[in-house]
Amino acid sequence: MNIYEAISVRRTIRDFEGRLIDMAVIEKIISAGLKAPTNDHMRSWEFVVINDKNKRAELLNIIPKSFSESDVSDWLDSWGSVDNIQRAMYLDGVPKQYSMLYNAGCLILPFFHQDEPLLQPESLSSLNAFASIWLCIENILLAAAAEGIFGVTRIPMDDESEHIKRIINHPADYVMPCYIALGYPSKNATAPKQKEVSATEKIHKDTW
Numbered sequence: 001m002n003i004y005e006a007i008s009v010r011r012t013i014r015d016f017e018g019r020l021i022d023m024a025v026i027e028k029i030i031s032a033g034l035k036a037p038t039n040d041h042m043r044s045w046e047f048v049v050i051n052d053k054n055k056r057a058e059l060l061n062i063i064p065k066s067f068s069e070s071d072v073s074d075w076l077d078s079w080g081s082v083d084n085i086q087r088a089m090y091l092d093g094v095p096k097q098y099s100m101l102y103n104a105g106c107l108i109l110p111f112f113h114q115d116e117p118l119l120q121p122e123s124l125s126s127l128n129a130f131a132s133i134w135l136c137i138e139n140i141l142l143a144a145a146a147e148g149i150f151g152v153t154r155i156p157m158d159d160e161s162e163h164i165k166r167i168i169n170h171p172a173d174y175v176m177p178c179y180i181a182l183g184y185p186s187k188n189a190t191a192p193k194q195k196e197v198s199a200t201e202k203i204h205k206d207t208w
Contacts, residue, residue, distance in 0.1 A: 028143070047108055056107055066098075
């Protein structure tokens, strides 16, 4: 499919079939990620693919396995969320934070090189490497969609980063911005409704 078709069909999926994704397909998808623009032209990105379920369980045991609907609703209320589409997405997605990563056909941990503390940037340009890895991740999601594979990302919480470093043993000057769970959707997979947004209404000509 062409790029516009891949963009159109890409969806966030959190319910997966159990089957693994062939490693040759994963390499093809990650190769597409490596074609993304990068701030320093070096593509200092690394990827840890975790398909062993025991290793995956060890990595993910810090993530809560369940959330009640009332807990999620209370959190959304405290956040001030009133949009029904947004609330429906969180009510479906938050309780699946563990299962979507554990059951995915492939779990990818992307890493980027970062010399200075990511959360203490001196300027916006200090975040160039962080911005670049997300371009790579978007390429991965679009390439996966072109293969009939869908997925979801999850940004780790504060207490997860040290746990990930201990389990994966990655270098201290590399940062994992998110988990990438890819897989074939289960028969009854939920595809949250996307909020319709008009490009025409978002474009400002010459001035805001």
